[in-house]
Amino acid sequence: MSDMEKSKVAQTAQPEIVPYDDSMYDELKALDIEVEAQVLQDAGVPEADALHSARALYDDRYRATLRRLTQEPRSYTRVARVGGHIVGWCFASKANRDNLGQDGLDEEGFAPANTIGSIGVSQGFRHQGIATALTKRFLDEVADPTAPTTIYAKASAVAFWRRMGFDVVDTDHEPERVGDVEVPMLNMKREAEES
Numbered sequence: 001m002s003d004m005e006k007s008k009v010a011q012t013a014q015p016e017i018v019p020y021d022d023s024m025y026d027e028l029k030a031l032d033i034e035v036e037a038q039v040l041q042d043a044g045v046p047e048a049d050a051l052h053s054a055r056a057l058y059d060d061r062y063r064a065t066l067r068r069l070t071q072e073p074r075s076y077t078r079v080a081r082v083g084g085h086i087v088g089w090c091f092a093s094k095a096n097r098d099n100l101g102q103d104g105l106d107e108e109g110f111a112p113a114n115t116i117g118s119i120g121v122s123q124g125f126r127h128q129g130i131a132t133a134l135t136k137r138f139l140d141e142v143a144d145p146t147a148p149t150t151i152y153a154k155a156s157a158v159a160f161w162r163r164m165g166f167d168v169v170d171t172d173h174e175p176e177r178v179g180d181v182e183v184p185m186l187n188m189k190r191e192a193e194e195s
Contacts, residue, residue, distance in 0.1 A: 031086055087121060153187075
């Protein structure tokens with residue numbers, strides 16, 4: 001689908017949010033490569049180098065990870081489709097309250113938290129409410145409202161996450177390496193809605 005076709009469809013249709021399944025793998029992988037290549041281009045990497053570096057990130061482990069995520073009971077693995085095409089995704093997980101100690105912490109000393117692990121939207125569909133719809137669906141229907149929600153966000157997406165109710169909690173982290181490029185990342189948290 002060309003960028004012009006994507007733009008026309010995006011202006012006329014609301015995203016359909018559906019669970020990810022393995023039949024969507026090739027289309028999702030292509031979209032994820034597109035999104036990662038755009039991150040690299042935004043960081044100043046030439047387009048051809050960005051695409052090459054993004055493609056190098058994916059191998060058989062990517063498919064195995066997606067399969068494992070779809071089988072995890074607390075996982076939220078959703079894609080957004082517009083006009084029958086995948087235009088975005090969100091992989092997240094509900095807080096794990098299994099095996100907590102008397103202090104309410106897990107064996108590593110952490111309090112339970114919902115986690116948004118990965119979210120992305122095709123360049124031609126950004127600023128259309130797709131990431132918002134995917135995030136709200138997770139927060140409203142899946143996330144444990146008594147636990148905070150965390151994300152390790154790209155610095156370029158902080159304004160979006162702030163609009164979603166998240167605050168930066170830690171800026172002292174190593175950047176994510178994508179190929180030879182370091183992408184600044186920040187820990188962000190949305191407090192629990194209920195206690």
